Amino acid sequence: MSTETIPNQTQNLTDGMHIVVDALKKNGVDTIFGVVGIPVTDLARHAQEVGIRYIGFRHEQSAGNAAAIAGYITKKPGICLTVSAPGFLNGLTALANATTNGFPMIQISGSSDRAIIDLQQGDYEEMDQMNIAKPFCKAAYRINKPEDIATGIARAIRAAISGRPGGVYLDLTTALLASACDQDAMEKTLYTVVDPAPASLPSPASVDRALALLASAKKPLIILGKGAAYAQADENIKTFIEKTGIPFLPMSMAKGLLPDDHPQSAAAARGLVLQNADVVVLLGARLNWLLAHGKGKHWNPDNHFIQLDVDAMEFDSNRQIEAPVAGDIASSMEAFVAGLSKYPIKSDPAWMDMINKDKAVNDQKMAVKLASTAEPMNFFNALKAVKDVLDKQRDYYLVNEGANTLDDTRNVINMYEPRKRLDCGTWGVMGIGMGFAIGSAIVTGKQVVSIHGDSAFGFSGMEVETMCRFKLPITVVVFNNGGIYKGDSPNLSGGTDPSPTTLMPDARYDKIIEAFGGDSYYATTPDELTKALTAAIASKKPSLIDVKIDPSVGLESGHIGNLNPKTVIKEAH
Ligand code: ADP
Ligand code: MG
Numbered sequence: 001m002s003t004e005t006i007p008n009q010t011q012n013l014t015d016g017m018h019i020v021v022d023a024l025k026k027n028g029v030d031t032i033f034g035v036v037g038i039p040v041t042d043l044a045r046h047a048q049e050v051g052i053r054y055i056g057f058r059h060e061q062s063a064g065n066a067a068a069i070a071g072y073i074t075k076k077p078g079i080c081l082t083v084s085a086p087g088f089l090n091g092l093t094a095l096a097n098a099t100t101n102g103f104p105m106i107q108i109s110g111s112s113d114r115a116i117i118d119l120q121q122g123d124y125e126e127m128d129q130m131n132i133a134k135p136f137c138k139a140a141y142r143i144n145k146p147e148d149i150a151t152g153i154a155r156a157i158r159a160a161i162s163g164r165p166g167g168v169y170l171d172l173t174t175a176l177l178a179s180a181c182d183q184d185a186m187e188k189t190l191y192t193v194v195d196p197a198p199a200s201l202p203s204p205a206s207v208d209r210a211l212a213l214l215a216s217a218k219k220p221l222i223i224l225g226k227g228a229a230y231a232q233a234d235e236n237i238k239t240f241i242e243k244t245g246i247p248f249l250p251m252s253m254a255k256g257l258l259p260d261d262h263p264q265s266a267a268a269a270r271g272l273v274l275q276n277a278d279v280v281v282l283l284g285a286r287l288n289w290l291l292a293h294g295k296g297k298h299w300n301p302d303n304h305f306i307q308l309d310v311d312a313m314e315f316d317s318n319r320q321i322e323a324p325v326a327g328d329i330a331s332s333m334e335a336f337v338a339g340l341s342k343y344p345i346k347s348d349p350a351w352m353d354m355i356n357k358d359k360a361v362n363d364q365k366m367a368v369k370l371a372s373t374a375e376p377m378n379f380f381n382a383l384k385a386v387k388d389v390l391d392k393q394r395d396y397y398l399v400n401e402g403a404n405t406l407d408d409t410r411n412v413i414n415m416y417e418p419r420k421r422l423d424c425g426t427w428g429v430m431g432i433g434m435g436f437a438i439g440s441a442i443v444t445g446k447q448v449v450s451i452h453g454d455s456a457f458g459f460s461g462m463e464v465e466t467m468c469r470f471k472l473p474i475t476v477v478v479f480n481n482g483g484i485y486k487g488d489s490p491n492l493s494g495g496t497d498p499s500p501t502t503l504m505p506d507a508r509y510d511k512i513i514e515a516f517g518g519d520s521y522y523a524t525t526p527d528e529l530t531k532a533l534t535a536a537i538a539s540k541k542p543s544l545i546d547v548k549i550d551p552s553v554g555l556e557s558g559h560i561g562n563l564n565p566k567t568v569i570k571e572a573h
Contacts, residue, residue, distance in 0.1 A: 014183040016146045016176040017043045020108075023153040023190050024079070025050055031070065031442060033063040034081030035090075038124070039110040039174045044081060055442055055470065057435075058462045060087050064094025064107060065435025065460075068167070069422055070443045071104035072230060075197070077160035077168070078439065082109040084174075085125035088133075094435065095167040096136040101425045102227060104165035106156045107133075111171050114144075130171040138166030144173060146181040150189045161197040164311040165230070200310060202327030207335045210281075210306045210323040211343040217279035217304075219351045220246045221266065225285025226253035227309065229419050231329035236337050237283070243340055245347040247355055249273060251285050252423055256415030268366075269358040274298050276354075282307040284329050287318040288426065289563075294319040308332045370412065375525060376550040379404050382479060383412040385526035389533045390449065396537075397422060397440040401433040402453025403558035405479045409451050428560070431459030434476075438463060441472040447537060448474040454503055455484040461512065468516035468542045475536040476544040478509040485558070487551030510546040518542035 021043060024032075031053040036044045048054045057063035060082045067078030078098075082091040088109040098105040109129060116123040133140045139159035143152035152170060160168045214220055228237060238258055241248055247266040250257060258265065266273045274291075280303055287294040287305075294305070295318065306323040307315055315324040325332050370384040377385075386409075390396070394416050400409045400423040415421045422436045434457075437450035457478050467474050481487050482505030489499040510520035519541050521532035529547055536543040557564055 011185075012183040013180055014186065015181065016149065016172070016179045018046055018183075019146055019149045019181065019186045019190070020143075020153070020172060020177070021047045021050060021052070022187065023149050025052060026190050026192050027153060027157055028076060028192070029079055031055065032079045032081050033057060033066040033070070033439065033442075035060050035063055035083065035087055036081070037083035037087060039112075039177055040081055040083055040108075040172070043110075043172075043177065053442070055438065055466070057438075057466050059460070060090035061094050061431060062435035062438070062460045062463045062466070064091040064105070065097070065432045066439030066442070067107075068094055068098035068101070068103040068105040069432075069436040069439040071098065071160070071165065072101075072226075072422070073419055073440060073443055075104070075161065075230070075232065077104040077106045077157055080105065080107045082107060083125070084109065084111050084129070085127040088127065088129050092133060092136055093431075095133070095169060097425070097427055097429050097432070098167035099137050100427055102165050102230065103167070104160040106160050106168045106170055107137075108170045108172060110177060111142075111173050113175065114173055130169065133169035133171075136167070137169045138164075140169040140171070142171035142173065143176055146176065146179055146186055147189055149186070150191055154191075154193045157193050157196050163200070164309075199331050200326070200328050202308075202325045202332045202335055204335070206323070206325045206327075207332070207339055210308075210325050211336065211339045211345065213304055213306055213323045214244075214246075214279055214281065215343045215345050218348060219276055219278045220244075220281070220345075220347055221273050221277035221279070222246050222248040222281040222283055223285045223291070224248055224250045224254040224257050224283050226251060226425070227284025228329050229254045229257050229284070231284060231333075232418075233330040233333045234418050236330070236333035240333060240336050240340070243337075244345040245349070245352065246281075246345070247273060247347070247352060251290065252410055253419075253421055253425060254285070255410070255421045257418045259416040260414035261416070264352065266355050266359070268362045269355045271298065272358040273355060275300055277303055279304045279306065282309070282321075284308065286314060286426075290426070366411070374550065376548050377524070377526060377529075378550055378553040379408040379479065380412070381526050382529060382547055382549060383408055385523075385529040386451070386477065386533060387412055387414070388530055389537070393447070393537065396420070396447040396449055397437075397444065399423070399433055399436045399440065399448060399450035400452075401430055401456040402451075402479065403456075403485055404481075404554045405451060405453035405456065407558040430456045433457060434460035434463035434467070437474045437476070438467055438470070438472060441467070441474050442470070446473070447540065448472070449477065449533075449537070450474055451477045451479065454478055454480040454482065454507065454509065457509065458503075461509070464513050464518065464542075464544065465516050468513065468518045472542055473540040474542055475533065476513075477533070477547060478544065479547050479549050480507065480509060481549035481554050482507070482551040483554070485556045486554035505551050508546055510544050513542065513544040516542075518544060521545040522548070524548045
């Protein structure tokens with residue numbers, strides 16, 4: 001600390017940790033997700049004291065996932081608080097996942113004594129956290145002096161939500177947290193960040209180029225990504241799509257941006273539209289693995305791309321983008337809607353007819369699967385039971401993780417409102433489930449239905465205690481087929497150990513919630529599942545439904561088995 005800031009006795013004394021809380025509060029932070037311990041316990045206590053909600057978790061990864069999804073839903077950085085070294089590392093997976101997905105989040109972590117860390121003298125939970133965090137986040141900062149707190153918080157907020165949103169690491173040293181300082185002098189340094197996510201307008205020439213290309217299309221397609229959902233430009237996106245009549249394909253978390261039963265949805269004709277579209281608009285979606293990189297048998301190799309993205313570095317990542325539009329999607333869509341007076345684009349109805357024929361065939365195939373009478377249930381007749389209940393609801397969040405549970409739920413359960421489907425995202429990561437469920441319930445106050453595979457649930461299952469402690473209106477649904485992908489794989493040695501993909505086939509996940517006073521349900525038939533889900537949602541209480549699924553029905557890796565390297569084990573099946 002510099003000599004001028006050493007307080008004298010006439011001053012009103014405070015410390016770094018109080019100033020950090022004041023700075024967060026001044027910048028509109030109303031919720032912190034975390035796990036306390038040395039050196040941040042008092043920081044959390046004080047945050048709660050001044051009216052910031054503190055949501056304590058059982059593992060930092062879930063706290064981080066809750067913060068990340070809070071950021072996605074609210075467009076404000078979600079805050080995760082962790083302790084030094086191990087707690088910091090536990091949170092880092094969530095921070096990296098937030099960065100990969102473009103969710104705004106700040107992981108604030110306490111850290112040990114810098115002098116000891118730098119000489120590697122063996123401190124309690126010693127780790128050079130800021131430098132370790134750097135490759136996993138959008139930006140990493142450390143605040144060393146109380147007089148830098150305002151700046152540190154401002155930099156973290158701007159980095160998290162401006163441009164492409166992402167995860168930010170903010171290191172608070174033990175010395176900073178404990179350093180005595182003058183309350184009045186420090187308060188004067190604090191401020192509210194002005195316009196933390198400034199609009200970035202697309203150039204008129206780029207909009208013109210894009211609309212001219214789109215006007216030339218015979219078979220145009222708009223792919224909606226979660227960047228479009230995040231932008232909260234819902235009205236202009238709807239207007240543009242409906243005025244032009246262009247079919248749209250939602251990526252997983254963009255489902256509901258326009259309702260899934262919208263007549264222009266091409267979701268049930270995905271293969272056909274990717275193979276046939278001649279001009280494709282990527283609206284806040286990346287040409288990554290989830291779109292087969294825009295290449296190969298799934299794609300028309302001669303199509304043309306228009307891409308709207310806030311991050312100009314994204315263009316040409318996999319295929320040439322002939323009409324890049326760099327800007328935030330709210331500003332870009334405003335320009336696109338205005339541009340329709342110059343380019344009165346109308347998609348040829350024959351194109352939609354072709355899509356509708358394909359949709360009808362695929363819908364019929366799906367109807368057959370959903371009508372299955374299999375017992376024990378498979379994923380489809382179980383999901384039919386869930387769909388029958390959820391189609392009557394609109395105002396709920398759907399969290400979804402797993403392999404088959406993820407892929408089949410995405411295909412079966414319609415979404416009708418924007419940003420309400422929260423799932424494994426860009427990485428296809430397991431373990432986001434309970435964090436996303438709790439984070440979304442906390443920041444919205446709405447009902448959450450959280451559908452997990454039994455393996456996926458295991459990564460964050462202890463957070464059932466958190467959801468009961470905070471009495472959240474979350475219904476956890478565990479699709480229990482007793483394994484990773486499936487429960488009945490053999491041990492190739494012929495020995496008695498369970499196979500690598502086998503979990504306990506008769507596990508009763510519903511019993512877990514009973515330990516914490518939540519409501520438990522067990523469903524072995526579609527009828528029981530419909531009744532259980534209806535009752536669980538109506539109660540608005542924390543609840544868990546164990547759904548017994550046939551251990552033999554899962555596909556290896558769900559819909560992405562093609563990504564598995566071919567191994568001897570695969571051949572043996
Ligand atoms: P999906 O997985 O749904 O296809 P991605 O996460 O791959 O979506 O892509 C989202 C894209 O949206 C990213 O390239 C990101 O830079 C961009 N993006 C995020 N927010 C905005 C925004 N407000 N305006 C414009 N682009 C955005
Ligand atoms: Mg399973």
